[in-house]
Amino acid sequence: MKTEDLKNSKEYKYGFTTDIENIRAPKGLNEDTIKFISKIKKEPKWMLDWRLKAYNRLKVLKEPNWQKPKYPKIDYQDLYYYSAPKSSSEKPKSLDEIDPKILETYKKLGIPLVEQKRLNGIAVDAVFDSVSVATTFKGELTKKGIIFCSISEAIQKHPDLVKKYLGSVIPLSDHYFATLNSAVFTDGSFVYIPPNTKCPMELSTYFRINASETGQFERTLIIADKGSYVSYLEGCTAPMRDENQLHAANVELVALDDAEIKYSTVQNWYPGDEKGVGGIYNFVTKRGACRGKNSKISWTQVETGSAITWKYPSCILQGDNSVGEFYSIAITNNFQKADTGTKMIHLGKNTKSKIISKGISAGNADNMYRGLVDISNKASNSRNYTQCDSLLMGNKCGAHTVPYIKNNNATSTIEHEATTTKINEEQLYYCNQRGLDQEEAVSLIVNGFCKEVLQQLPMEFAVEAQKLVAISLEGSVG
Amino acid sequence: MLNIRNLEATIDNKNILRGLNLDINPGEVHAIMGPNGSGKSTLANVLSGKNGYDIKGDINFNGMNLNELSTEDRAQKGIFLAFQYPLEIPGVNTNIFLKTSLNAVRKAKGEKELDTLTFLKLIKEKASELGIDEKFLSRQLNVGFSGGEKKKNEILQMKLLQPKLSILDETDSGLDIDALRIVADGVNSYKNKDNAFLIITHYQRLLDYIKPDFIHVLSNGKIVKTGNADLGAELEKTGYSSLA
Secondary structure, eight states: OOHHHHHTOOSOTTOOOOOOOEEEOOSSOSHHHHHHHHHHTTOOHHHHHHHHHHHHHHHHOOOOOOSSSOOOOOOGGGSBSOEEEGGGSSOOSSGGGSOHHHHHHHHHTTOOOSGGGOOTTEEEEEEETTEEEEEOOHHHHHTTTOEEEEHHHHHHHOHHHHHHHTTSSSOTTSOHHHHHHHHHOOBOEEEEEOTTOBOSSEEEEEEEOOSTTBOBOBEEEEEEOTTOEEEEEEEEEOOOOSSEEEEOOEEEEEEOTTOEEEEEEEEOOOOOOTTSOSEEEEEEEEEEEEOSTTOEEEEEEEEOOOSEEEEOOEEEEOSTTOEEEEEEEEEEOTTOEEEEOOEEEEOSTTOEEEEEEEEEEOTTOEEEEEEEEEEOTTOTTOEEEEEEEEEEOSSSOEEEEEEEEEEOOTTOEEEEEEEEEEOOHHHHHHHHHTTOOHHHHHHHHHHHHTHHHHTTSOHHHHHHHHHHHHHHTTTOOO | OEEEEEEEEEETTEEEEEEEEEEEOTTOEEEEEOOTTSSHHHHHHHHHTOTTOEEEEEEEETTEEGGGSOHHHHHHTTEEEEOSSOOOEEEEEHHHHHHHHHHHHHHHTTOOOOOHHHHHHHHHHHHHHTTOOGGGGGSEETTTOOHHHHHHHHHHHHHHHOOSEEEEESTTTTOOHHHHHHHHHHHHHHOOTTOEEEEEOSOSGGGGTSOOSEEEEEETTEEEEEEOTHHHHHHHHHOSTTTO
């Protein structure tokens, strides 16, 4: 790693590395690696079998290549699939037992793991490379019957829930990256909200990639039982490295009757430098099932990081009257690329979906909205509203909108609106004339452009996200 | 305060200003009148530092060479332009825009930035002076505002930022008589011995409410005639053709 070169890049403030001793699985993707992961996590046999089934399926799957951003071939045998700080080989029982270096890392990232210093009312699960290192506020949540722990812990302590729901939204054989994740996933968060319970605080997972040459394959499973509500937020950062690192996560959400899940992402993986060297490949499968009637799943994403972002957080609207929402901001600067959007699959009657996508491109970046709205013949009286807006800054970047629309029910309607605009010189001049410098002006205009999405975020994160939007575009207007 | 010597401005190979001279002292109100295409709006743009013009000549503002300052520097140092067509910025709350702007100017002056509560108190006060409804302040900046509301919003910003030189670029165009009176009252209430105004207009109408000390006639990029407040009424009768 060329630390010296990277030091000059001041924009990415999370780019530091924590020097810590790791336990790693040997390089390479094979049965031994999978057995190593399963063994070190003390998994039951059914879990190992599940992983191996996925691995066997993977052997016949091909890596997809229909996406717009192309990338050099990934050598899956040259990656580490498991890396964990040595100090946490036994998961610490309390926060006092966590390696101070890890605590320090999260402190630098602005994520307080010490409960006294918590952000108001937010419980955090911190995932460092391949393991969850801490989960805060467990006691308080347990009193309400809420389970919030690492997926590894859930496999051991709540096997019935995991068996019932894991892979129920994203099947083992779904597609290459999802299946790869099923075979080698290392850690992630597990949430279960019991019936008629409103989760009293925001739940949050903070993902940190630290080790080099390591893929991060996390797995998150959230189940909202009948009549329950939960708001969940994930944040992500990684050190600056001149290699590309793969992040292939699977997130599954299940909402039963009358339940609601609000899932927010602020993704700020290292985007690579201004010449396009390094950065994370963020190839993520996120899918929610509105399995019960009157259920609701709402995805909000602010995607500012990664060299390539390739993901479509989706909703399967099975229950009658269920609602799916997707609010997205995707910012690409320099040589970043994004191919992102959503899928809304309407199966139940009177199902509704709403898609608001804001794509912002600057520098030499390329930004693609790709989305599917599919209304089945049984989904009577269903509705979709889609709005895709693209904002271009400069004349070397690109914006593309590819909506796929299928309506098989004459009583249902789909509406699609799309706009593409260039950042308006006159607006910038107006702001400058009121004393704002170029960067303040851009930040103000872009945050205005993204407002409908930003206001979906929980308050504390909305402020962070606004700053992030501004930082991501620094230097993008002459 | 402002001394302009031999100002020339070219855009897209067209010479718009061709040797303009003008002196403005604190406490003065200057009006610039003139036919379409004479360079009135260009003068406003050049003074406020809009990009895209090739400039020759000197512009001195309180001892500073304006040509060396960026648009925001000029704004922070006390030059304010009330736009002929104020821009809409979707998604940006008017209050937030005004607060960001005020704090940028205060910061540049070395003054303490205002917190939200203090700001809201101040802005409500200023808005009520102009008969602006509070609800209007929580709307998106200029989005869906009527012509009159947009112009009132410009005057509100002027009173908030307290510039030394206020340039009003055809602020009277598109205003009904009530709005015109409110705008004029706004200007008159802000006017004092330390600040100055440059009012660009086509019509005498606005000057019935804001009495100028000087009226200049701009034609073909030059000031061709300067007079006192009576010149406006005279021009209404004779038109510009006799001067051009």
